[in-house]
Amino acid sequence: MIAITMIVAYFLVLLALGIYSHKKARNDVEDYFLAGRSFGPVVLFFTLAATNFSAFTFLGFAEKAYTDGMGQYGIMALGTSFMAVMFYVIGRKVWKIGKERRYITPGELIGGRHNSTALKLIFTGAMSIFTIPYLAIQAIGAGYILKMIFPWLSIEIGAVVVTLIITFYVLLGGMRASGWTDLFQGMIMVAAMLVAFAFIAHSLGGLGNATSAAYNAQPSLFSRPGPNGYFTTKMWLSFLILWIFCDPMFPQIFTRFYTAKSQRSLKTSMTLYPLLISFFFLLPVLIGVWAHGAGIEVSNPDNVLLLMVRNYTPSFVFSFVIVGALAALMSTADSQLLSLSTMLTCDIMGKKVKYSRVMTLLLSSFAIIFIVFGYSPKTGIMGTLVSTTFSGLVVLFPSVVATLYWNRATKWGCMASIIGGESIVFFNAYIPIPSFGFLPSMIALAVSFALLFVFSILTSKGQKFKG
Amino acid sequence: MDKKWWWLIFAALLFLSIDFWNWGDGHIIWFMPFWAWYIFSFTLILSAFFTLFSKYGWRDE
Numbered sequence: 298m299i300a301i302t303m304i305v306a307y308f309l310v311l312l313a314l315g316i317y318s319h320k321k322a323r324n325d326v327e328d329y330f331l332a333g334r335s336f337g338p339v340v341l342f343f344t345l346a347a348t349n350f351s352a353f354t355f356l357g358f359a360e361k362a363y364t365d366g367m368g369q370y371g372i373m374a375l376g377t378s379f380m381a382v383m384f385y386v387i388g389r390k391v392w393k394i395g396k397e398r399r400y401i402t403p404g405e406l407i408g409g410r411h412n413s414t415a416l417k418l419i420f421t422g423a424m425s426i427f428t429i430p431y432l433a434i435q436a437i438g439a440g441y442i443l444k445m446i447f448p449w450l451s452i453e454i455g456a457v458v459v460t461l462i463i464t465f466y467v468l469l470g471g472m473r474a475s476g477w478t479d480l481f482q483g484m485i486m487v488a489a490m491l492v493a494f495a496f497i498a499h500s501l502g503g504l505g506n507a508t509s510a511a512y513n514a515q516p517s518l519f520s521r522p523g524p525n526g527y528f529t530t531k532m533w534l535s536f537l538i539l540w541i542f543c544d545p546m547f548p549q550i551f552t553r554f555y556t557a558k559s560q561r562s563l564k565t566s567m568t569l570y571p572l573l574i575s576f577f578f579l580l581p582v583l584i585g586v587w588a589h590g591a592g593i594e595v596s597n598p599d600n601v602l603l604l605m606v607r608n609y610t611p612s613f614v615f616s617f618v619i620v621g622a623l624a625a626l627m628s629t630a631d632s633q634l635l636s637l638s639t640m641l642t643c644d645i646m647g648k649k650v651k652y653s654r655v656m657t658l659l660l661s662s663f664a665i666i667f668i669v670f671g672y673s674p675k676t677g678i679m680g681t682l683v684s685t686t687f688s689g690l691v692v693l694f695p696s697v698v699a700t701l702y703w704n705r706a707t708k709w710g711c712m713a714s715i716i717g718g719e720s721i722v723f724f725n726a727y728i729p730i731p732s733f734g735f736l737p738s739m740i741a742l743a744v745s746f747a748l749l750f751v752f753s754i755l756t757s758k759g760q761k762f763k764g
Numbered sequence: 765m766d767k768k769w770w771w772l773i774f775a776a777l778l779f780l781s782i783d784f785w786n787w788g789d790g791h792i793i794w795f796m797p798f799w800a801w802y803i804f805s806f807t808l809i810l811s812a813f814f815t816l817f818s819k820y821g822w823r824d825e
Contacts, residue, residue: 367796371803375781378807381814382774385822504795512792519797520790530784537781564818568811575807583795 300616315466318474329471338565347483352438352626359602362585366518368528376540378571383545391554411708427689433667435630482624489621500609510590535736543691549632688738692718710753718745
């Protein structure tokens with residue numbers, strides 16, 4: 298009963314924020330798509346964090362730590378903390394150019410700088426194709442979470458219900474609703490994880506005892522490369538590079554660079570990001586590892602965090618954590634939904650809010666179809682994400698950075714880089730390419746950089762930016 | 765401070781973040797292995813670095 302009350306209250310606050318955003322909105326496209334470029338330091342920081350920290354952070358980290366050990370903290374915390382440098386390298390430039398030229402989407406910036414509609418469409422297409430599965434993953438996470446409270450509810454139906462709620466408030470309030478709900482959801486997410494961690498640690502006899510029990514059960518969890526040999530130095534380096542280059546290529550992160558009120562908002566986010574990550578990423582990892590000492594056996598490791606919370610905390614804490622987990626994934630999913638609909642309307646159909654609302658409904662329908670027919674739980678959250686979204690997005694980085702900083706970059710170089718990189722990602726999904734101990738996406742990234750360089754040099758004679 | 769120095773420090777931090785000398789070590793201090801404490805401290809140092817950079821190295825355009 299407590300859980301139902303909390304979940305219903307949480308959903309009602311989200312819907313209320315959506316309605317409030319709708320009432321506060323001015324009737325123009327920049328206000329709907331970018332909240333009028335008005336996000337101050339606090340809202341921008343929370344929306345960047347809540348958007349980036351997803352079901353993957355809440356459930357996936359504990360799952361991976363349970364299977365492969367504490368190395369999960371290192372590969373996630375370091376890369377994501379270093380990624381904050383991109384708020385300067387990419388964010389500052391995107392904010393400035395976007396404000397000057399009234400750009401709304403990532404594709405507009407890349408295509409506009411090279412005066413190429415084809416490049417804009419290729420860039421937007423690649424970003425969209427690799428983000429839609431990620432959107433569905435968030436909903437799948439919601440399905441798992443709701444099933445913990447309502448065992449009679451299928452994962453698919455839970456996922457569809459959450460998708461419909463997200464769709465409702467995104468349709469109403471656009472970016473302003475997304476930002477404000479992210480602020481609310483980000484606070485809940487952090488508070489829930491802290492409370493869960495404190496209660497679990499207490500129930501297991503304190504921090505030291507919880508770790509000792511897990512160490513006695515499986516010492517290899519606490520050293521690298523871990524029990525399955527996953528965390529090699531090459532893999533460590535791969536993830537470091539992957540997160541630094543991939544995270545700013547998420548459309549929901551890239552688009553948020555436009556929403557900053559001033560550079561001060563970006564600076565504050567850059568400073569606070571590693572600070573939050575230092576402890577927030579540690580908590581689910583420790584809970585996942587401690588499950589071994591607590592004797593938890595799970596058939597599906599995706600559920601290990603929720604099982605730990607259910608077994609070692611009072612019911613009201615379990616309910617709060619359920620809401621926190623929902624907040625984590627919904628804050629990511631709403632941002633993805635909005636950024637995808639923004640890109641697909643502004644870059645293809647035109648800058649009209651009503652087109653975007655139709656596109657939001659279409660995308661939600663695609664996500665629901667993916668949920669019902671396309672997802673194979675056997676691959677796990679981590680496996681699905683790494684093999685599709687992250688690899689597909691990281692190869693966009695060379696084009697973006699070259700467009701912003703290298704005068705000799707050409708549209709042909711960018712197109713070759715994107716098409717070549719994505720071809721490798723696609724090929725690797727069917728016939729694994731040799732990656733020499735690194736993530737295959739590193740090979741795709743290297744090829745993408747090489748193609749950009751070679752094709753730009755070959756085609757840059759007499760070129761000037763016109764964007 | 766010249767921009768190249770900021771990038772030099774950033775590169776040094778990036779290099780030091782891969783603590784290859786701690787690989788295979790799993791000795792626990794309180795409730796975490798030593799290398800996890802290293803990473804925890806590292807993220808805090810990175811936050812301090814970004815604070816200084818945003819104050820003294822990042823000029824508003």
